[in-house]
Amino acid sequence: MSSSPLLADLVEALRCLPGVGAKTAQRMAFHVLERDRAGARRLAERLAAAVERIGNCTRCRTFSEEPLCALCASSTRERSLLCVVETPVDQLAIEQATGYRGQYFVLLGRISPLDGLGPKELGLDLLAQRLAEGEVQELIVATNPTVEGEATAHMLAQLARAAGVRASRLAHGVPLGGELEFIDRGTLAHAFGGRQVL
Amino acid sequence: MSSSPLLADLVEALRCLPGVGAKTAQRMAFHVLERDRAGARRLAERLAAAVERIGNCTRCRTFSEEPLCALCASSTRERSLLCVVETPVDQLAIEQATGYRGQYFVLLGRISPLDGLGPKELGLDLLAQRLAEGEVQELIVATNPTVEGEATAHMLAQLARAAGVRASRLAHGVPLGGELEFIDRGTLAHAFGGRQVL
Structure with a gap:
């Protein structure tokens, strides 16, 4: 060329x-x-x-050049809240958009047997161990609202239940600035079912 | 972040x-x-x-890791045709689109006094020397049809005239697949003025 x-x-x-x-x-x-x-x-x-x-944090698996990432090493983040995301990009999106002050756990993927991604690859043993430590009060499941993300969320909920930890999931609904006319049916049905008192 | x-x-x-x-x-x-x-x-x-x-070819100034680029070193390219382009990308575009078998000269810019680009920066002394060698019969001016490109073309035409070499310029006109309705006035006027016998 x-x-x-x-x-x-x-x-x-x-x-x-x-x-x-x-x-x-x-x-x-x-x-x-x-x-x-x-x-x-x-x-x-x-x-x-x-x-x-750049490797992965030994505690939360996000990208880090240190054994422990800055966020896990920080003494100012609440240790009772643990937010589980699929990738470091999702973690960053939540950091930038919300005022969340807890800690994270990064799966580096989602349950996907066809791609060879099971509980082991997602570090669920590490997560179970973390929950067993007893510090975490709430596990916030922030996997993507896709089929694989939902399957992963389901597995995470089981894990939390086994450890006696409360699990929560990001709310589904109409995105801000969206118009009902153009929103897909599944989202609209979710938003309708989950309507809240004004 | x-x-x-x-x-x-x-x-x-x-x-x-x-x-x-x-x-x-x-x-x-x-x-x-x-x-x-x-x-x-x-x-x-x-x-x-x-x-x-990667530096520049000492003969045509295009990108090359050798003192002489493959195209200048080639014995199969016609030495009587010299096409002047602004950048190596333009050279590549002509190579890929046309059946041109001559040689090139790359200005690495266009006349632009505000950016400090004058005849010296564009290697016009090297080009004049090349024309003086006597091999080149036609200088094909393929600078862009912008104000600066046209100013450069004008200067190149003068250079060719001084060396007694014929200069030509790429044809302006309606692009293939274009619709007259959406073509800018200048191009349409050019195409109209330069109409050819069917």
Whole structure:
């Protein structure tokens, strides 16, 4: 495609990024070579450092370069609340959107036998151990409202029940700013069934 | 934004890529850490190699890791045709779309005094020298049809005239598949003025 094999290699490698196809990869490669070699050098270093040094927190499994992530190590987060999410991105979304001050547990996936993801891969043994410690009063289940997320939520609820911990689930309903006309039936039925006193 | 400083650094560094904002950078960082560390490692290596080793061809100024790019070194490309483009991306577009078998000269920019881009920065001395060699019969001016591109084209035409070389410019007109109704006035006027016998 180009007169430079190194350039062709770079374009091919850029496609590991999500949402980046052949055309975009090409534009990115030319852009950094033409205008931002310093930025590209920095990106190369940080990518290598991140891949090399970012592992998972031993307590909550989120991304962390330390054995214990900053959030788990923090003394100001409530230890009685534990929110279970599928991925670090979900954790970040909750951190940014809500005033939640408890702790997290990151499954790094959802129950999906076809992908080989079972209780073991999701670290449910680690979670059961955590619940058995007795500090957690409420397990907030924030898996995605998909079929697999619901199956995971079901399993988490069982786990909580076995440990005598209260489990809760994020509310389903009409999203803010949404219009009833355009909301899917399942969500609307949920919102209707879960209506609250004004 | 996150519990991991290395992760925050990576997200920030990803923003050097064109079209990548804060949200996209975050999604990319999480994606490679979760699913494609091998791809990220490869990308880091190739970025570093490209930035380190890709320079410019000494003859046509396109990206090349060799002193002479593959296209300039090729014995099968016609030496009587020289196509001048603004960037390596434009060169690639012409290579992919047309059956052009001549050579190229890449300006790496366009005349733009405000950005400090003058004849010297665009390598016009190198181009004049190339024209003086006497091999080139036709200079195909393929700068973009923007104000700056047209100013550059004008300067290139003068250069060709001084060297006694014929200069040509890509045809303006209605793009294939376009509808007259939606084409801008300037293009339509050009296409009308340049109408050809059926």
